[in-house]
Amino acid sequence: MMTKREKNTQQPPLSGPATLADIARLAGVSPVTVSRAINTPKLVKPRTLEAIERVIAKTGYVPNLLAGGLASRRTRLIAAIVPSVASTIFAETIEGLNAELVSAGYQLLLGLSGYDLNRELELTRAILARRPDGIILTGITHMKETRAMLTGAGLPIVEIWDSTPSPLDTAVGFSHYDVGALVAEYLLAKGHERYAQIGANDPRARQRRDGFVSRLAGITTVEIPAIEMNSPSTFQDGREALGQLLDRGGGSLAVFGSSDVVAHGALTEAIARGCRVPEDVAIVGFGDFDFAPHTYPPLTTVRIDRRMIGTQAARSILRKISGEDVASMVEVDFEIVRRGSA
Amino acid sequence: MMTKREKNTQQPPLSGPATLADIARLAGVSPVTVSRAINTPKLVKPRTLEAIERVIAKTGYVPNLLAGGLASRRTRLIAAIVPSVASTIFAETIEGLNAELVSAGYQLLLGLSGYDLNRELELTRAILARRPDGIILTGITHMKETRAMLTGAGLPIVEIWDSTPSPLDTAVGFSHYDVGALVAEYLLAKGHERYAQIGANDPRARQRRDGFVSRLAGITTVEIPAIEMNSPSTFQDGREALGQLLDRGGGSLAVFGSSDVVAHGALTEAIARGCRVPEDVAIVGFGDFDFAPHTYPPLTTVRIDRRMIGTQAARSILRKISGEDVASMVEVDFEIVRRGSA
DNA sequence: CGCTAAAATGAAAGCGCTTTCATTTCCGGA
């Protein structure tokens, strides 16, 4: 009792926000007990716990996770690097990821690489400096410095949005090559005279192109033009690319766009030129974006559960963190959604 | 020399990642000097600096920002809470924000509130625990606990996407009420027999509705129906809402949708029912999303520079951090983009 | 050359927690 009173009496004016020690003093216990009350309440006697909680509520104490993380070597932070968040494609992945992380008590540190591997490297460095408990990267293409830094850091890694037999650590995604091949088959079945691919130049878009072209190469004797543009490809890109293809003349045309956005542009150009869709020009997109069912005609496209990629990535990394076994490659489904454009 | 050798000799096997002290030992200087080499290189003699940098490069040392932040009380972290990132509207703001922050050496900690103020409160607590150098919130409506926690934390705050004479600290945005009023005026000039508003129920959407309705109330004698739905409002919501309005019968209809998505739905329903747009049904959206120019007919809408809101928010908060004066309210422009739908 | 101010470096303390490990308190059974 004596001790407690003394302590309360000599209590300084609390410069700055309250600390764990302040709470301990006010509650008449030691700092360790407050720490336990917060992190492992079961280890604290109910009476004590209640007293501490009262003090915390009264003071509005917010624990300092920097200090906590430094001491415990666990930050409850998960970092994710995606190319962009404005281009829709990754936004839902982020949402899924975030939802899953938050419900497990983790927080998301977001990095935007803009499809630039150098920036990815810089981001990785900056992120590792915060000692996240895990990191999520988009794609399987990274600079060797990035790979080195990452593996050297010894934390769980999840690569998303692509499929690979040899991930850095774990991966969640699908084969873009197979997507391209599937679209090729789909269009082949429709029987067109010309085939073409238009789209972005990031590694995954290229894989889709390759899959598409390879599948076709064995069948058609005609050259398969591919028009490439910077990621992310835009509506305007699509219009222009289709214009070019149409200007070359020739028979009925089947086009695989590397995203719904670029496909929508192509579709619009086709309609504007009076082509019949899908008879004269057939178009398949990628992503099944929100607007895809509402274009004219509705866009046939490849659907991926973008949110699920985030969810699965979160689960993989959380399991990794808790030391459980995790499949090194989680395959995510895709399917062609058949609508009016092809 | 003797000292240096000894130190190198007794060097332990470096359990775990290298620390500042390790670098210091290897470079034959004290930890402080390494710290300075990293943070304020000008204070270090070129020769020494070079030696330290060599060691850093060789070891792949990544500073621990938790420790740094704890000691310096600056984390170079900025947190932002937005309702969602998948609904396009805030995604570009995040991109703008992030770009500006990164180039100033800061990192973004993202929180997604899902239009839920309780979640905003929880996020705020979790975020403050990481001691960010500043925090950015969406909107000016917060729970009182959130406000208390925020002001108590004594860090720079920027509220975005709304306008207010009394921000918590600083704000960047525009008056949604004025947007509604402007749209009302725009549609009034076209002369329709009925007016209606359809849209979400978040505070900002409501303000737009209020502005729209109030502006109209003085002019038209007819009741102005408002159909409300949960945020974010969807394409389907728009179709159904317009269907309801059309079912009521009556003369030519002018509708303000609370987002381009819901407006697009309404537009689609109007066309599907064979209405002439914009003669029978006129529709104005909000946001000028990517697809707006490409709907049929193209969507007349309200354009906001969403990215700029992020950029300005970043600037405000960075200035605040460096102690400069900052306007407590930064107004962002909006304008009606006239297309085919109204 | 010697002196002084500026430049460069270092020693020590401490940021606010968590982690052992040790100690005290509690409780049921003999």
Place this chain on the structure above:
DNA sequence: TCCGGAAATGAAAGCGCTTTCATTTTAGCG
């Protein structure tokens, strides 16, 4: 009533940096 083990609490050290403040070096100048 006393004892042993479990439950509850505490003491001390330390996580990896930065911040004073003190000390040493360097350079400029009469």
